[in-house]
Amino acid sequence: MSTWTESDEPVLRWLRNQGSSFLPEPWSLRLGLRDSVEPPDEVAGLDSEHLDQALVRLLEHGLVDGKRQETIGFASWTGLRVTARGMQVLGEWPDLDQLASAVGVKMLLNELAKSAPNEEQSSLRRMVGVIGDVGEGVAMSTLNATAADLGGGLADG
Amino acid sequence: MGETATHWESVAMPVLQAIVEKKDALRDRGLLQLGVGQDGAQWLGVDVGQGVLFDTLQQLNDLGYLSYDLKLESGPGALFVDLRLTGRGLQVLGEWPRFEAWASPATLAAFAEQLAQFVPAEDRTRLERAAAYLRTQAPTAIRSAAIAAGTQLMRSQLGLP
Numbered sequence: 001m002s003t004w005t006e007s008d009e010p011v012l013r014w015l016r017n018q019g020s021s022f023l024p025e026p027w028s029l030r031l032g033l034r035d036s037v038e039p040p041d042e043v044a045g046l047d048s049e050h051l052d053q054a055l056v057r058l059l060e061h062g063l064v065d066g067k068r069q070e071t072i073g074f075a076s077w078t079g080l081r082v083t084a085r086g087m088q089v090l091g092e093w094p095d096l097d098q099l100a101s102a103v104g105v106k107m108l109l110n111e112l113a114k115s116a117p118n119e120e121q122s123s124l125r126r127m128v129g130v131i132g133d134v135g136e137g138v139a140m141s142t143l144n145a146t147a148a149d150l151g152g153g154l155a156d157g
Numbered sequence: 158m159g160e161t162a163t164h165w166e167s168v169a170m171p172v173l174q175a176i177v178e179k180k181d182a183l184r185d186r187g188l189l190q191l192g193v194g195q196d197g198a199q200w201l202g203v204d205v206g207q208g209v210l211f212d213t214l215q216q217l218n219d220l221g222y223l224s225y226d227l228k229l230e231s232g233p234g235a236l237f238v239d240l241r242l243t244g245r246g247l248q249v250l251g252e253w254p255r256f257e258a259w260a261s262p263a264t265l266a267a268f269a270e271q272l273a274q275f276v277p278a279e280d281r282t283r284l285e286r287a288a289a290y291l292r293t294q295a296p297t298a299i300r301s302a303a304i305a306a307g308t309q310l311m312r313s314q315l316g317l318p
Contacts, residue, residue, distance in 0.1 A: 019208050020207075020208030020209065020212045022208070022233055022235065023192060023206075023235065024193075024207055026233050061315060065215070065219075081216075082212070082216075083216060084216040084219035084220045085219065085311070087164060087165070088307065088308060088311050089311055089312060089317070090308070091304055091305050092163050092165060093163065093164065093165040093216070093304075094163075094165055094256070094303065094304045094307050095307035095308075095310065096249060096252050096253070096256060098310045098311070099256060099303055099304075099307050104303070104310065107306035107307070107309055108260065108302055108306040109265075111302040111306045112291070112294065112299065120290040123283040124287050124291075127272060127287045130272050130275065130276055130280065133275075133276070134276075138275075142268060143264070144259070146264055146268045146271055147255070147258050147264045150261075150267065
C-alpha cells in the first residue's frame with residue numbers, strides 16, 4: 001500500500017466521476033484544513049485536509065488541473081478537472097507515442113500474457129524476449145511491414 | 158482488461174472527428190459555444206453532455222491536439238474561440254486507425270510468425286503457439302490491453318505503482 005493506492009488514485013478516480021466542475025452547473029470544493037472540519041463528501045475515507053493534500057500532489061504531477069486558494073483554515077478549489085495525462089494514467093486514454101514503440105509492444109504482450117493460460121503465457125513472454133533478441137529496430141520494422149501488408153501500419157515506424 | 162470502450166474511444170475520438178468534419182462551419186462561426194441555450198454538443202453532432210464536451214475539449218488541448226482561446230461566462234457558458242484541430246491532432250486522427258491496425262489479432266499473430274523466422278527451432282514452436290493464441294483474441298481486448306500497457310509505462314515514468 002502507498003499514498004498513491006490509498007489516497008491519490010482513489011481521489012483521481014473520484015474526480016473523474018464527478019463530471020465537469022463548470023457545466024452544466026459550476027461546483028467547487030471548500031476543504032477545511034483543520035482536523036475538526038468534516039470533509040464535504042466521503043472520498044476514499046479521507047478527511048478534508050488529506051483530500052486537499054492529495055489534490056495538491058495530483059496537480060503537481062499534472063494529473064489534475066484547477067485553481068487552489070487558501071484562506072485561514074480552508075482551501076478552495078475551483079475549475080477542477082482530470083487532465084489528459086490523468087486520463088492516460090487511469091487507462092482511459094492511450095499514449096500513442098509510447099504504444100508505437102518497441103517498449104509499448106512488449107508491454108502490450110506482457111499485458112496480454114497476464115490473462116493467458118499457462119502455456120500461452122510463456123509463449124507470449126518468449127515473444128517479448130525475441131523482440132529484444134532480434135533488436136527493437138528490426139522488430140518494429142517487421143511489425144510495421146506486417147501491418148502494412150494487412151492494410152495498416154505506422155507511417156514512420 | 159475489459160472490453161468496454163474507453164473514454165478515448167467513446168468520447169474523445171468522436172469529438173476530434175466531429176471537429177474535423179465541421180472545420181469549415183467552425184471557421185465561419187469563429188467559435189463553439191457551450192452553456193445555457195447554446196448546445197455546442199448538439200451543434201457538433203456528438204452524443205455527449207455539455208459538461209463532458211467542456212472537459213474533453215480541454216483534455217484534447219492538454220495534449221496539443223486542439224487550439225482555441227477559452228472564455229468563460231457567468232450563466233454559466235463557455236466560448237471556445239477560433240477552435241481548430243492542430244497538426245498534431247490531425248496526426249493522431251491518422252495514427253489511431255494505424256494503431257488499431259497493428260494492435261489487431263491478425264497483425265500481432267502475423268508478427269509472431271514473422272519473428273519465428275529469426276529464432277532457433279525450439280523457440281519457433283512457442284512463437285507459433287503465441288500466434289495461434291493472439292488470433293483468438295477480440296480486437297477490443299487487445300486495444301484495451303494496449304491502453305493498459307501505455308498506462309503502466311506512464312505510471313512507471315511518474316514513479317507510481
